[in-house]
Amino acid sequence: MGTSLREGDTPPGDEANTTDSTSPTPILVKWDENEPANPFNWRTLYKAFITLQLGMLAMAASVGSSIMAPTDEKIQEVFHVGHEVSVLCISLYILGFAFGPLCWAPISELWGRRMSLLPPMLAVGLFSIGTATSKNIQSLLITRYFGGLFASSPVSNVGAIMGDIWKPKVRGTAVVFYALCVVGGPTLGPVIGASLTVNPHLGWRWTEYIQAIWTFTVAAIALFCLPETYGPVLLKRKAQRLRKETGNQAYYHPHERTKLSPKLILTKHLSRPLRMLFTEPMVTCIALYASFVYALLYMTLEVFPIVFAQHRGWSLVQSSLPFLALLVGVFMAMFVNLANQPRYARLVDAAGGKPVPEARCAPMAVGGIVFAIGLFWFGWTADPKIHWAAPVVAAVFIGAGFNIIFQQCINFLVDTYRIYAASATSANTFLRSALAASFPLAAAPMFNTMGVGPAMSLLGGVAVIAIPVPFLFMKYGVALRKMSKFAPVDDDVRKENRA
Template sequence: MMLNSDTETETEGDSSVRGVGKEERALGNSNATSMLDHDGETTDVETPPRRPSSQVSGPQSHSQSDIHQTPVSDHEKSSGPNESRDDRILVGWDGDDDQGNPRNWSTLYKSWITFQLGMLALSASLGSSIISPAGKTIAAYVGVGSEVSVLSISLYILGFAFGPLCWAPISELWGRRWSMLPPLFCLGLFSIGTATSTNAASIFITRFFGGLFGSAPVSNVSAALGDMWSPKARGTAVTFYAVAVVGGPTLGPLIGSALLVNPHLGWRWTEYLEAIWVFAMFGLCFICLPEVYTPVLLKKKAARLRKETGNNAYYHPHEEIKLDAKTIVTKHFSRPLLMLTTEPMVTCIALYASFVYAILYLTLEVFPIVFSDNRGWSPVIASLPFLGLFVGVNLAVVVNLGNQPRYARIVDAAGGRPVPEARLAPMALGGFIFAIGLFWFGWTAAPNIHWILPVIASVLIGAGFNIIFQQCINFLVDTYVLYAASAVSANTFLRSIFATGFPLAAGPMFRAMGVGPAMSVLGGVATVAIPVPFLFMKYGVTLRKKSKFAPYKD
């Protein structure tokens, strides 16, 4: 998600260039752009400063006048297409109201695009859980233990950990469409591969690669939302997008159970249905989803102007960006790990977000134990309590949106700068709700206690999870700004690792300890984490002052 993108990066100059008209505003955030990505993932784009060049908004500007001057680094010394760099014309938008800029599209059109992006994310997140009710059936079919069959869930989520390392640089280089639609198509293919598998190895391999490709829309959708929506409006868009992301894990088990009990369908149709949904969304978005990434749009505009005018001086710096192994290693791998291990705020927030995220996937194994094994409910009925989680997730939207006006006032008072500490009040509330929900669920899960009580507890778990999770992402983005991509990537990697392991441990842990004690252990961990937002309320500014990555201004 773009940060501070309402403020354009401009450098005034007094020189004139023959043949260049009055300059419109340049591409915003040309020196450093940070975009929110995952669920919340981000990608940081560090475009080097440019040397003096003419900067235009369109072919109509061809009279002599003052222009903006921007320096160039050694990185950009290669000349543009058939043109000396001395007289190159930097292409930008045609003023603040240029309709080519996604920020200026109508609210209705942007809402339609937001819907498409949400459906892309739902396609991938649904795939993580729709197969979960079929665990025992798959185990019997391929001849493995039920604990081993949980790998069909865990390996998919493991793909979420490593996929963004690939899709983030592709998103920066070629744009949002290319970073989401081809991988989504591959997710559909691997879903069919799982559905047609005849042994455990092929099921697990296709599931891992399904998650690897499915991570593309999950990790890049919120960045696309940031391309379209202004900072004050994007919070609402991202909140509703998050519901689509979390809706997959909570609704998938119910859909999968309905398919599993149908004698004409069975477990394979959990993956066939996933493939059908994926291909349907791919077709819709292939036709209707436009590119929204500003650097790619301006690169295309520069190429169009060269073709229309015959003047090869038109250029945009994105045409010269190269993707190499060093950039991928330093920016998309080593820096997130460095921040995860050396930045206390990243470490604590990532651990907290990873814990609550992993609990969401742990429920995929715990709910069947509580409602199917212990109470004897049929698979479909035993999946209905997942709706409690979904209701809680939606209730969290009210809390997160309720904090938006307060946050906007605090940002305005700070001169438009992000104020990370203003994100922490909802997180603190969510921490209490989440811990209460875990204890409540554990000690009302016994078969002799009415089923409505653990279902109410699941509502609290879902609400607490979504409040904490969204504010953790917002806090990291506000704190690290330019390096928000790396901070959120660290969070994405760690949370996917946690979510990979928790379902594997759930069955043995809950059967050995019992539901009440096991949930009490998790509730105890959640209780220990409650002080995290309060500590950052008090010491956040001090930590930002000492950080190598977090900018701070008095």
């Protein structure tokens, strides 16, 4: 059964990696009550500014995943390749999203959040320039993959940083605005990319130059303005400061005694997200649900051109505008998630201030229903004989349902795993990105062979099957958390269940 963790406690499983203080009576450094250095005690306005920076970093990464979608024909023309190869510009970037978190999440839990964010974002800008200047298809695809690999850092780690600074009672509101940037990025990317591609003074390569400019800008701001937020790292620094100021070598924090070796990094820290994915039922189920809806979002990068350009004959820019309907749905999802906050706050108060992950499931259930409706609606109104407004409005439902589910999945994992939130969200990111990388490749053959209506109905049927997932978590969530090796459950502590 899960163990109770407070901010600054040694994560379960790390005790074996610490050494005793040289003092016969070591003094464990913890947060003092209402200590200003504790991220939970920072001013709300300052935490909002941090959240804004994180959102901009995440948007820089997520826009890059779709900004090259409208360049498909140009890539084929310039590099003399077919559609199957040109679509890899999208799929390989998203595939990088899958494998990057396995590295960035452990780094954030060992050396802090800044170290897991800022160097990777610098690399994203450099690889974007590499893509923009590519002279052959091989360099184009390689730089796109590594761009996604490094860009996965903010996408996978920001949810955990939210857990560092926002208390459970208000965290959901912060995640709403952060998720808007993560989810809104892929819907804005095609519109930006199409406008740049058709501009005779710019062209398709400027999609990546713009990506680099934006990434370097937000990374530079974060370099000077984004503080470290991870509790164990801050307490380690506090212990070092106390030893220096007092001369008393008894002060220590377990995090500074962590022994690192290549074997330990590989077998424990790098493997932790995968262990959680395959051994934690909650992570597995949430990841499968989030992966399906996330993959469908990226499938629209190929489906919308089929519906609006290929079937209706719209121009490149015109056929990218329906992505704004997805963005409208993403905005509308904010109101559903914000409406759940008063109810969630009451349940947290009733639980003595502890997170209540199951309280995140009601909006998730609403999102699942809305998402399924949107898929069926879009599929059977995509025919050119039907007015274009019908599938566009359906796209609003798809965007709203997706964002509701996505936000609540992040909230659920952060509430459930707390100090291991980075690993839990990274496990989720790994699976959903691996699936999302494959869906654009399958979209054209699937929709051109089956037809838009039947193909979308097949996906809608899967969405309907997934609707019971949040209801199951409402009923069995507490029991599953008690069985977890990583999730703290405050009403029952069993040390033998530690990882």
